[in-house]
Amino acid sequence: MRGVWTPEQIRAAEQRLFTRTPEPAVMRRAAHAVARHTAQVLTECTGGVAGRHVTLLVGAGNNGGDALWAGSFLRKRGVGVTAVLLDADRAHQGGLLALRRAGGRAVRAEGPNPDTTGVGAEAAEAVQRADAVVDGIVGLSASGGLRPMAAELVDRVLMPIVSVDLPSGVDPVTGAVDGPAVSADVTVTFGGRKPCHVLGPGAVRSGDVLVADIGLDGDLPEPELHVLDAADVGAAWPVPGPEDDKYSQGVVGVAAGSATFPGAAVLAGGSAVRATSGMVRYAGPAADEVCRRWPEVVVTGSVTDAGRVQAWAVGPGIGTGASGRDVLRHVFDSGRPVCADADSITLLGADPTLWDARDPDAPVVLTPHDGEFERLGAGPVGTDRVAAARRVAARFDVVLLLKGNTTVVAAPDGRVLVNDSQQAWPATAGSGDVLTGLIGALLASGMDPWLACGCATRVHSDAAELAARDADGVGAPIGASALLDQVPAAVRAVRRAALT
Numbered sequence: 104m105r106g107v108w109t110p111e112q113i114r115a116a117e118q119r120l121f122t123r124t125p126e127p128a129v130m131r132r133a134a135h136a137v138a139r140h141t142a143q144v145l146t147e148c149t150g151g152v153a154g155r156h157v158t159l160l161v162g163a164g165n166n167g168g169d170a171l172w173a174g175s176f177l178r179k180r181g182v183g184v185t186a187v188l189l190d191a192d193r194a195h196q197g198g199l200l201a202l203r204r205a206g207g208r209a210v211r212a213e214g215p216n217p218d219t220t221g222v223g224a225e226a227a228e229a230v231q232r233a234d235a236v237v238d239g240i241v242g243l244s245a246s247g248g249l250r251p252m253a254a255e256l257v258d259r260v261l262m263p264i265v266s267v268d269l270p271s272g273v274d275p276v277t278g279a280v281d282g283p284a285v286s287a288d289v290t291v292t293f294g295g296r297k298p299c300h301v302l303g304p305g306a307v308r309s310g311d312v313l314v315a316d317i318g319l320d321g322d323l324p325e326p327e328l329h330v331l332d333a334a335d336v337g338a339a340w341p342v343p344g345p346e347d348d349k350y351s352q353g354v355v356g357v358a359a360g361s362a363t364f365p366g367a368a369v370l371a372g373g374s375a376v377r378a379t380s381g382m383v384r385y386a387g388p389a390a391d392e393v394c395r396r397w398p399e400v401v402v403t404g405s406v407t408d409a410g411r412v413q414a415w416a417v418g419p420g421i422g423t424g425a426s427g428r429d430v431l432r433h434v435f436d437s438g439r440p441v442c443a444d445a446d447s448i449t450l451l452g453a454d455p456t457l458w459d460a461r462d463p464d465a466p467v468v469l470t471p472h473d474g475e476f477e478r479l480g481a482g483p484v485g486t487d488r489v490a491a492a493r494r495v496a497a498r499f500d501v502v503l504l505l506k507g508n509t510t511v512v513a514a515p516d517g518r519v520l521v522n523d524s525q526q527a528w529p530a531t532a533g534s535g536d537v538l539t540g541l542i543g544a545l546l547a548s549g550m551d552p553w554l555a556c557g558c559a560t561r562v563h564s565d566a567a568e569l570a571a572r573d574a575d576g577v578g579a580p581i582g583a584s585a586l587l588d589q590v591p592a593a594v595r596a597v598r599r600a601a602l603t
């Protein structure tokens with residue numbers, strides 16, 4: 104499991120590190136990593152390092168200092184380096200001196216001879232002729248989008264961008280973008296990932312994130328967020344052992360679909376079948392459709408005569424009327440772990456007395472998208488998706504899985520998992536029904552609900568990618584059935600990662 108730390112946590116850890124290693128030495132370590140990865144980018148896109156040109160975009164703080172020091176190291180490898188200073192009076196003095204001593208040059212962003220946008224001729228030329236650009240505009244202290252001059256320069260970049268610590272213009276804590284921002288090819292960050300590398304637009308704008316060791320490891324506290332690697336998911340995914348039978352692996356009940364929406368039942372039931380090897384029971388008005396498509400599912404017309412299950416997946420397509428309410432109440436009343444999605448979330452929002460049927464000892468997972476989240480009555484999601492998910496998880500004592508391009512899974516005790524899918528192929532009707540079936544099956548296997556949500560989300564987004572992309576990586580739109588068909592391949596891939 105990879106950790107993600109807030110800027111506040113990183114700063115506190117840095118302060119502890121500085122008691123052992125002086126700040127300038129730490130900065131040089133960070134800058135060295137930036138220089139090394141920039142040299143790699145130069146080699147990849149120009150075939151070499153010496154004789155190439157790198158332009159540094161340098162802001163007023165230590166982020167700019169890192170860039171300037173990195174420039175001085177690149178100079179020593181024969182790279183022509185120009186620093187464009189966005190705030191010349193506040194540029195990092197040690198870094199600037201090092202760059203100049205190494206034979207690099209510095210120009211002001213705004214002059215001389217500015218064009219109509221205010222960008223000086225030398226700065227414009229330096230950006231346009233660069234083989235790679237290092238973004239040292241702003242780092243952990245960033246707030247808001249890029250200022251106009253920085254935005255204007257970034258707009259003119261034609262070659263790869265290496266961001267120092269984070270892509271400038273992105274909110275370090277939420278990954279939100281409010282105005283112009285850098286889209287990096289590579290981000291070199293220090294000590295550990297920050298939330299903006301895994302959340303929202305920031306995750307996409309970070310490009311490849313490389314974590315450089317600056318000696319912080321022993322100083323870092325428990326991470327604020329966690330990201331599951333394929334190997335974590337593969338190691339946790341339940342598979343049958345020699346002693347297992349269909350019951351011992353957990354029986355999942357699926358209460359989904361209606362005469363109007365039989366497809367939701369077929370998708371959620373099918374994904375439960377494909378997730379684990381135990382047994383799936385379906386209870387509801389789409390029993391015939393489910394049985395026709397998935398003959399291995401044991402079907403019945405109503406939750407009241409469904410037989411024993413170890414967990415329930417409830418909600419997709421059950422409707423928001425009286426029958427949906429009865430289904431949800433019955434499922435809560437069973438005292439089993441429940442994954443409640445779609446219409447069941449709408450029902451809970453409209454009628455909070457439904458919570459009364461819940462056994463307080465049985466875990467509940469809610470899986471809203473942004474609209475359903477708002478219906479729960481705890482306000483809109485807003486830009487801080489982690490805070491929103493934590494708020495509702497604590498308020499209702501549930502594991503809250505907030506869907507989207509970045510899926511956030513918050514446990515009631517505040518632990519948060521993030522899945523940054525980096526692709527949007529799962530954004531198709533019915534794919535949420537597939538996710539519900541996966542989570543339900545994992546809950547029935549006895550997996551911790553928070554981990555179950557993280558594992559299901561990872562396999563779900565990997566399955567979408569496998570369905571959408573061909574061997575060359577070119578994608579085409581898919582439907583939820585195609586995603587469902589790739590669940591076994593996605594499970595195999597994460598298990599392979601765990602075995603190697």
Ligand SMILES: NC(=O)C1=CN([C@@H]2O[C@H](COP(=O)(O)OP(=O)(O)OC[C@H]3O[C@@H](n4cnc5c(N)ncnc54)[C@H](O)[C@@H]3O)[C@@H](O)[C@H]2O)[C@@H](O)CC1
Nearest residue numbers: 130133163164165166241242243244245246247248250268
């Ligand atoms: N503390 C340290 O010694 C270390 C810090 N490191 C670097 O230092 C960075 C943090 O440095 P600082 O705290 O000096 O701050 P930054 O360099 O992130 O920001 C500097 C200043 O930029 C201004 N600013 C804020 N938002 C802006 C925006 N959107 N556009 C333009 N300017 C904006 C603010 O006035 C801010 O104080 C890290 O991201 C990392 O790159 C690394 O060198 C590792 C060690």
Ligand SMILES: Nc1ncnc2c1ncn2[C@@H]1O[C@H](COP(=O)(O)OP(=O)(O)O)[C@@H](O)[C@H]1O
Nearest residue numbers: 472506507508526527529530532533534535536
């Ligand atoms: N832009 C996106 N990028 C990646 N995944 C997405 C995106 N939008 C939605 N998803 C995922 O697709 C699924 C959609 O679920 P949901 O909104 O419940 O759809 P439905 O109700 O049609 O099944 C969720 O797993 C969600 O995380």
Ligand SMILES: [K+]
Nearest residue numbers: 238241267269
């Ligand atoms: K930056």
